[in-house]
Amino acid sequence: xxxxxxxxxxxxxxxxxxRRPRPLAAPLQLEHGWLLPYLLTIEGRLWGRWDHWHHTMxxxxxxxxxxVLDWESHPAARRMLEASLNSITTHGSWQGWGSxxxxxxxxxxxxxxxxxxxxxxxxxxxxxxxxxxxxxYQEFNLExxxxxxxxxxxxxxxxxxxxxxxxxxPTPMPVARMMAAMTLGREDAHCKSVCDPxxxxxxxxxxxxxxxxxxxGCDLNPTVLKATLVNGWxxxxxxxxxxxxxxPLLVNPAASAGVSESLIAQARPxxxxxxxxxxxxxxxxxxxxxRRVRRNRLVANATTGPSEAGxxxxxxx
Numbered sequence: 518x519x520x521x522x523x524x525x526x527x528x529x530x531x532x533x534x535x536r537r538p539r540p541l542a543a544p545l546q547l548e549h550g551w552l553l554p555y556l557l558t559i560e561g562r563l564w565g566r567w568d569h570w571h572h573t574m575x576x577x578x579x580x581x582x583x584x585v586l587d588w589e590s591h592p593a594a595r596r597m598l599e600a601s602l603n604s605i606t607t608h609g610s611w612q613g614w615g616s617x618x619x620x621x622x623x624x625x626x627x628x629x630x631x632x633x634x635x636x637x638x639x640x641x642x643x644x645x646x647x648x649x650x651x652x653x654y655q656e657f658n659l660e661x662x663x664x665x666x667x668x669x670x671x672x673x674x675x676x677x678x679x680x681x682x683x684x685x686x687p688t689p690m691p692v693a694r695m696m697a698a699m700t701l702g703r704e705d706a707h708c709k710s711v712c713d714p715x716x717x718x719x720x721x722x723x724x725x726x727x728x729x730x731x732x733x734g735c736d737l738n739p740t741v742l743k744a745t746l747v748n749g750w751x752x753x754x755x756x757x758x759x760x761x762x763x764x765p766l767l768v769n770p771a772a773s774a775g776v777s778e779s780l781i782a783q784a785r786p787x788x789x790x791x792x793x794x795x796x797x798x799x800x801x802x803x804x805x806x807x808r809r810v811r812r813n814r815l816v817a818n819a820t821t822g823p824s825e826a827g828x829x830x831x832x833x834x
Contacts, residue, residue, distance in 0.1 A: 523563055527664050530593055535611055538655040545651045547639065552659065556750065559663050570754035572667025577762050583707055585727045586752060588690050590672070591665035598669055604652040607645050617679035617740065622646060624670075624743040626653055631750045633757070635801035666752050670744040671718035680834075681737065687717050693724040701728035708763065712780050714789055718803065719745030719756065726753035731764060735780055735806035737792060742802045759804055768805050774799075777806035793834050 533638045556673045566746070567585045574582050602611040602619055611619040625640035625804040626649075642649050671687040688696075701709060716734030718741050725732060732755060736742050749756035766772040777794040795809040 519562055519798055523664065526563070526660060530658070530661050530664055536656055536658075538577065538652040541651050545749070547630065547650065547654070548631060552627070552630030553603065553632045556631065556658055556663075559660055560751075563663055564666075566752070566773065567754050567767070568781055570758065573760060574718055575827070577731070579707055581707075583727070583730070585659050586666050586723075588667055588724070589665050590667035590690070593740055594661045594665050594667065595672070597656075597661045598673060601653055602673075603656045604656040604731065605646055605649040607647060612677070617735055618643070618676070618706070619646075620674065620679070621740055622649065623653070624747055625655075625738065626650060628743060628750075631747070633746060633748075633750070635803060662751055663670065668718055668720045668748055670747060674718065674741070674744065679740075680802055687720050690720060693720050694727075697724035697728055700707075701725060707731075709731060712783070716745055717741050719748045719753075722756055723753055725801050726756060728754045730760060732756045732759075732779055733776075733806075735777055735808050737789075737808050737810070739798065739802070739807065742805050742807060742824060745805060746802065768801065771802055773806060775804065777808065780806060781808075 551713070557567050560566060564584055564586055566586070569580065569584050599611075601782055602623055603609060605611060605619050606620055622640050622642075625636055628636035629639050639650060668687065668690060671748050674714055675681070697711075700706075706728045707730050710731040710733060711722060711729050713719075713721045714731040714735055716722060718738045719734060722732045722734055724743070732753065734742075734745060734756075736745075745758055761768050766776050774794045774796060777799075779787050781792070789808060792808040793810050793811045795807040797808050797809075801807070
C-alpha cells in the first residue's frame with residue numbers, strides 16, 4: 518500500500534467541491550466493464566489486491582503475503598453514495614416507498630460498469646429514473662470508496678426502510694474483523710474455506726478476505742447478493758473471481774447446484790433448511806449462490822449433502 522498516495526487522495530477528496538450533474542452535450546454511451554480499468558488502476562496504486570490476484574492467477578499458486586485492507590468508514594464516502602442514489606430518481610430523493618428499486622438500479626449499474634458477467638446490459642430506466650445513468654456517471658466517485666474501504670452498502674440498507682422490513686441488521690465491522698482474526702488470524706489460513714450461508718452484503722467475508730482466499734456465500738435475497746458482489750469487486754477480488762487452481766468447483770457454473778447444497782449441508786443454518794438452490798437466477802450471481810424457498814416444503818429435510826452430491830470444497834492436492 519502506498520500510504521503517501523492514500524493520504525494525498527483522501528485530502529483531495531475532502532477538499533473537492535460537491536459535484537452537480539448537468540445535461541450532457543451528447544448521449545452517454547457506456548460499455549460493459551467501462552469502470553473496471555479505473556478500478557484496476559486506482560486500487561492497484563492504493564492497496565494492490567487486484568495486482569496480487571493477477572500475479573497469483575499467472576503463477577497458478579499463492580504469492581505471499583496476502584495484501585491486507587484497513588477497514589475504515591468515512592462520512593465522505595457515505596455522502597457520495599447518498600448523492601449518487603438521489604441522482605437516480607427525478608424526484609430528488611431516493612428514500613420513499615420505492616427506495617429498494619433505486620437501490621437495486623444502483624447495484625445493477627455498478628455491476629454493469631465493473632464488468633460483472635451476470636449484468637451484461639445497463640439496467641432499464643423507469644420513467645422516474647429517466648437520465649439516471651448520465652447523472653450517476655457524473656455523481657459517482659470510485660476513488661472515495663477505495664480511499665476508505667468499508668461495507669457502506671450494508672450500512673445504507675440496514676438504515677433504510679426496505680432493509681429494516683427484511684430484518685437486515687449486519688454485524689458491525691469491528692466485530693466482523695474480530696471474528697475473522699480470532700478464527701483465522703493465528704495461523705496461515707489462506708487455504709481455509711470461509712462460508713457465510715446468510716451472506717447479506719458480505720461483511721464477514723470482507724473481513725475474512727484479510728486472511729483467506731477461499732470465500733463462499735449464499736443468500737435468499739437478490740439485492741444483498743448484488744451488494745456483496747459490488748463489495749467483492751471493490752475490495753476482495755478472490756470473492757468474485759475465485760482461483761481455479763484452488764476452487765475449481767466454485768468457478769464452474771455447472772457445479773453451482775452441488776456447491777450450493779453442500780454449503781447448506783455443511784453449515785446447516787436452521788433458517789435455510791426450507792430453501793433450495795435457485796437455478797432460474799443463479800447465473801446473475803456467480804460465484805455466490807442464490808437460494809430460494811423450497812417449492813415443495815415436504816422435502817425440506819432431504820437436503821443433498823456433500824457426499825451425496827459427490828462434491829468436496831477442499832482444494833485439489
